[in-house]
Every structure is written in C-alpha cells, then in structure tokens.
Amino acid sequence: xxxxxxxxxxxxxxxxxxxxxxxxxxxxxxxxxxxxxxxxxxxxxxxxxxxxxxxxxxxxxxxxxxxxxxxxxxxxxxxxxxxxxxxxxxxxxxxxxxxxxxxxxxxxxxxxxxxxxxxxxxxxxxxxxxxxxxxxxxxxxxxxxxxxxxxxxxxxxxxxxxxxxxxxxxxxxxxxxxxxxxxxxxxxxxxxxxxxxxxxxxxxxxxxxxxxxxxxxxxxxxxxxxxxxxxxxxxxxxxxxxxxxxxxxxxxxxxxxx
Numbered sequence: 001x002x003x004x005x006x007x008x009x010x011x012x013x014x015x016x017x018x019x020x021x022x023x024x025x026x027x028x029x030x031x032x033x034x035x036x037x038x039x040x041x042x043x044x045x046x047x048x049x050x051x052x053x054x055x056x057x058x059x060x061x062x063x064x065x066x067x068x069x070x071x072x073x074x075x076x077x078x079x080x081x082x083x084x085x086x087x088x089x090x091x092x093x094x095x096x097x098x099x100x101x102x103x104x105x106x107x108x109x110x111x112x113x114x115x116x117x118x119x120x121x122x123x124x125x126x127x128x129x130x131x132x133x134x135x136x137x138x139x140x141x142x143x144x145x146x147x148x149x150x151x152x153x154x155x156x157x158x159x160x161x162x163x164x165x166x167x168x169x170x171x172x173x174x175x176x177x178x179x180x181x182x183x184x185x186x187x188x189x190x191x192x193x194x195x196x197x198x199x200x201x202x203x204x205x206x207x208x209x210x211x212x213x214x215x216x217x218x219x220x221x222x223x224x225x226x227x228x229x230x231x232x233x234x235x236x237x238x239x240x241x242x243x244x245x246x247x248x249x250x251x252x253x254x255x256x257x258x
Contacts, residue, residue, distance in 0.1 A: 063086055063236070063237075064086070064229070064230050064236035064237035064238050064239075065083055065084065065085050065086070065229070065230065065236075065237070065238045065239060066083070066084045066237075066239055067081055067082070067083045067084075067224060067239035067240065067241055068081070068082050068084075069081055069136050069206055069222055069224075069241065070082050070093075070126065070129065070130055070133060071130060071132075071133025071134055071135050071136065072098070072133055072134045072135075072136060072208055072209065073132070073133055073134075074134060074209075076095075077097065077098050077099045077100060078095040078096060078097050078098060079095075079096040079098060079136070079208070079222060079241075080093065080094070080095060080096075080129065080133060081093070081094040081095075081096050081106060081241050082094075082126060083239070088119065089119070090113075090117065090118075090119045090122045090123075091122065091123070091126065092108055093108070093109045093112060093122075093126065094106045094107060094108055094109065094241075095107050095109060096222070096241055096243060098208070098220065098243065103243065103245075104188065104190070104242075104243040104245075106240070106241060112125065134209045135209070136206035136207070136208060136209070136222060137206060137207045137208075137209060138204070138205075138206055139205040139206055139207045139221060140205070141202055141203070141204055141205045141223075142181070143180060143181055143182070143185070143205070144178050144179065144180055144181060144185075144187075144202060144205055144223065144244075145178070145179055145180075145181050145202070146176065146177070146178055146200060146201070146202035146223075146225060147177045147179070148174055148175065148176055148177070148198065148200050149174075149175045149177070150172050150173070150174060150175075150198050151172075151173040151174070151175050151191060152172070152173035153170065153171070153172050153173075154170075154171045154172075155168035155169065155170060155171065156168060156169040156171050156231075169195060169196065169231055170195065170196055170197070171193065171194075171195055171231075172193070172194040172195070172198045173191055173192075173193060173194075174191065174192050174193070174194040174198050174200065174227060175189060175190075175191045176189060176190050176191070176192060176200055176225050176227075176240070176242060177189040178202060178205075178223045178225070178242050178244055185219075185221075185244075185246065186219055186220060186221045186244035186245050186246045187244055187245075187246075188223070188242045188243050188244040188245060189242065190225075190240060190242045192225075192227060192229060192238075192240050193229065194227050194228050194229055195228055195229065195230065195231035195235060196228055196231060196234065196235040197228050197235060198227075198228075199227065199228055200225055200226065200227035200228075201225065201226050201227070202223060202224075202225055203224045203225065203226045203239070204223070204224040205221055205222070205223045205224075205244075206221060206222045206223075207220070207221045208220045208221060208222065219245070219246040220243075220244065220245055220246070221244040222241055222242070222243060222244065223241070223242045223244055224239055224240075224241055224242075225239065225240050225241075225242055226238070226239050227240070
C-alpha cells in the first residue's frame with residue numbers, strides 16, 4: 001500500500017494566532033484589574049513626558065558628583081578613582097581595573113566603609129594612598145571625540161505631594177563611546193544611567209604612565225565623561241571614568257557606580 005503525502009492542517013496557524021490573542025487579552029484584563037483604582041494618565045502627563053523636563057525636588061544642591069583619578073597602582077593593575085558627592089558626605093573610592101576579567105569596570109572599595117564611616121578617617125586613608133601611586137598624565141581632550149547612543153529609555157514616577165509628581169521622570173541607558181579623532185589610538189565605551197536629558201560631555205583625558213609613546217601619548221588612557229546622572233532639581237551632573245585601550249574596544253559597564 002502506498003503512503004500518501006501528509007499535508008499540514010491549514011487551520012493550525014490561525015489556531016495559534018487565536019490562542020496568542022486570547023492570552024494577550026487575558027494578561028491585559030488581569031493588568032487592568034490589578035490597577036483598577038489607579039488614576040488614568042492625563043494628556044498633560046503625556047505631553048509633559050515628551051516635551052518637558054520636570055523637577056524632582058524644589059531645592060537642588062549646588063553641584064553634582066565629581067570624579068578624579070588619584071593615580072595608578074602598576075602591580076595591582078588598577079587606577080584609583082575618588083568621587084566627591086558634595087557636602088559633608090564621605091567621598092567614594094573606586095578601583096578601575098586596567099586588565100583582567102574586570103577590565104574597564106569601576107568597583108567601589110567596600111572594605112573601607114564596612115568598619116568605619118568617619119569622613120576624616122577616610123580622607124586620611126586617601127591622603128596616605130596617593131603618594132604610593134603613579135600619577136596620570138594630562139592629555140589633550142581635543143584628540144578624542146565622544147559619541148552617545150540611547151540604548152533604552154524609560155520613565156519613572158516620583159510619588160509626592162507636589163505638582164511635579166504628576167509628571168514622569170525620564171531615564172535613559174546611555175552608551176558612551178570615546179574614540180580618537182584621527183582614527184588611531186586608544187578608544188573605549190561604557191553604559192551609564194542618565195536622567196531627564198541624555199546629554200554628555202567629554203571633560204578630561206589622561207594617558208597612563210605605562211609604555212608612553214614618543215609624542216607623550218600612550219596606548220592606554222582614561223577619559224572623564226560628565227552626564228546628567230542625578231535626578232535632582234532639573235538634573236545634576238555626574239562623572240564616570242572610561243578606560244581607553246588600543247587592543248580592546250572598551251567594555252560595557254552598566255552603571256557600576258550609579
């Protein structure tokens with residue numbers, strides 16, 4: 001007896017599509033039931049998200065967070081970075097790994113803060129560490145260019161009694177790419193969390209004292225990039241340090257210090 005060819009059921013695709021629509025409808029109904037008492041979004045909120053930058057607080061501090069490179073520990077393969085967060089708060093100390101599996105990542109020195117939160121003691125430890133490190137060398141920031149790309153955008157709603165709480169707060173996953181202008185030299189990238197506006201600026205570049213070239217440059221460099229990273233007031237500046245290397249096109253470090 002010969003075998004007849006088996007034809008696919010023509011109703012199968014339609015059945016699968018109907019099942020998918022039914023499941024989407026069920027999820028939508030469940031979501032609507034859970035949020036049945038929440039106020040409906042207004043046209044003002046929608047337009048505000050698209051066209052305005054809302055305030056998060058009425059009184060914003062004078063400045064943002066500033067990062068400086070303390071120096072390089074050659075044998076550790078790290079650069080020490082200090083972040084000043086303003087006021088009487090203790091600074092945050094990071095290790096920026098220059099090689100190995102953590103290359104390009106900013107990692108806070110948590111051990112310094114586990115047993116003491118005394119600001120004077122922390123600053124004394126920073127002052128004692130600085131002379132043991134090799135200083136970085138300032139480089140011309142005009143030799144590099146910064147390009148940005150919004151990887152993801154979201155909106156946060158801040159609960160509060162003020163009128164500004166009605167508007168959402170814009171949040172961006174912002175990719176930073178630092179490349180040499182002339183096409184040759186160290187480059188790198190990182191991803192940070194920006195708020196309210198995805199603006200960033202290349203502020204400073206340093207070359208490391210490791211294998212400097214004849215023109216004073218190096219195949220490893222550090223770049224300080226300033227962006228709107230603090231959702232306070234109309235947005236305050238925050239820094240990040242991007243590792244620039246010649247052999248590796250940087251790494252994505254999704255908000256390790258943020």
